[in-house]
Amino acid sequence: MTDEATAFVPGHVTGFFSAHPADEPVQAGSRGAGVTLADGVEVTIRRPETPTAATTQHVELDGETVEMPPVERVLDALGVDAWVSAETSLPLGAGFGVSGAMALGTALAANRVFECGRSENELTALAHIAEVQSGTGLGDVVAQARGGVPIRLDPGAPGYGRLDGVPERPTVEYVTFGELSTEDVLSGDTTQLSAAGEDALARLVREPTLTQLMYASRRFAREAGLLTDEVTEAIRAVSDAGGEASMAMLGRTVFALETGLSDAGYDAVSCRTHPAGATLR
Numbered sequence: 001m002t003d004e005a006t007a008f009v010p011g012h013v014t015g016f017f018s019a020h021p022a023d024e025p026v027q028a029g030s031r032g033a034g035v036t037l038a039d040g041v042e043v044t045i046r047r048p049e050t051p052t053a054a055t056t057q058h059v060e061l062d063g064e065t066v067e068m069p070p071v072e073r074v075l076d077a078l079g080v081d082a083w084v085s086a087e088t089s090l091p092l093g094a095g096f097g098v099s100g101a102m103a104l105g106t107a108l109a110a111n112r113v114f115e116c117g118r119s120e121n122e123l124t125a126l127a128h129i130a131e132v133q134s135g136t137g138l139g140d141v142v143a144q145a146r147g148g149v150p151i152r153l154d155p156g157a158p159g160y161g162r163l164d165g166v167p168e169r170p171t172v173e174y175v176t177f178g179e180l181s182t183e184d185v186l187s188g189d190t191t192q193l194s195a196a197g198e199d200a201l202a203r204l205v206r207e208p209t210l211t212q213l214m215y216a217s218r219r220f221a222r223e224a225g226l227l228t229d230e231v232t233e234a235i236r237a238v239s240d241a242g243g244e245a246s247m248a249m250l251g252r253t254v255f256a257l258e259t260g261l262s263d264a265g266y267d268a269v270s271c272r273t274h275p276a277g278a279t280l281r
């Protein structure tokens, strides 16, 4: 038995997606594609020192207490009380899948500390359901559990969702101009956005390459009406400098292949694709 465990979950930038609600959250989710990042989230789970109500569900991110509904849902689903502390270099709420990473990392680490006896698919499903029920994500968790450049062909947790991938592991750069509330977008009318997402997926399935991923993502961002001025300007500057960039969903963030953003004069963060899924340290 151990009193502490730590899991690493890669960040995940979605290039395009379509929303697929379902009566059962395990079957709900998104179709789409994106890139998992070696810049991720380390989630540590500890048994509460004094098991009182005030301390049992305590979530910290980079030393600050945060409200993180998906994490609390995961702990409730496992029937455990824990202290959760996470560290990341990624900005929260800006399209990097931080909430999904915290949910999946919590599931993996709590399973070890409290000896819940769940399998990887069961833990991925718990985190996926928690994100869907919280309205903070639809497809990040299953993408983060896979790693690489995931293509989400069918929505849902393992056993329902179906994934493939672009067989490349690019270095990407990213720059963020701020948050975009996932909850607000997903709780609105996603009809137009999802139609654009389905078109983008059909393109990528026909041509599963990085160039097509970036082209389909740019087209999606425009057709979904999600572009902001600074994002549009950065994408255009990367294109003018001969690179390929698009908007990270859902955030006021731009990601580009290789050195596209720095070549266009932006002070960007460079990051490798994460080749595998989430893992316990």
Ligand SMILES: Nc1ncnc2c1ncn2[C@@H]1O[C@H](COP(=O)(O)OP(=O)(O)O)[C@@H](O)[C@H]1O
Binding pocket: 066, 067, 068, 069, 070, 091, 092, 093, 094, 095, 096, 097, 098, 099, 100, 134, 136, 137, 179, 180, 181, 182, 183, 250, 251
């Ligand atoms: N300072 C913060 N900024 C944005 N979200 C925050 C913050 N603190 C806590 N949260 C919670 O984190 C979650 C962010 O989820 P989401 O918008 O999907 O971002 P991400 O792309 O990082 O997953 C939301 O549940 C939100 O309530």
Ligand SMILES: CC(C)(COP(=O)(O)O)[C@@H](O)C(=O)O
Binding pocket: 012, 014, 016, 017, 029, 030, 032, 093, 094, 095, 096, 097, 098, 099, 100, 136, 137, 138, 139, 140, 182, 249, 250, 251
């Ligand atoms: C794009 C989004 C719906 C939200 O992503 P984030 O804002 O990073 O939580 C993601 O969960 C997906 O289904 O692809």
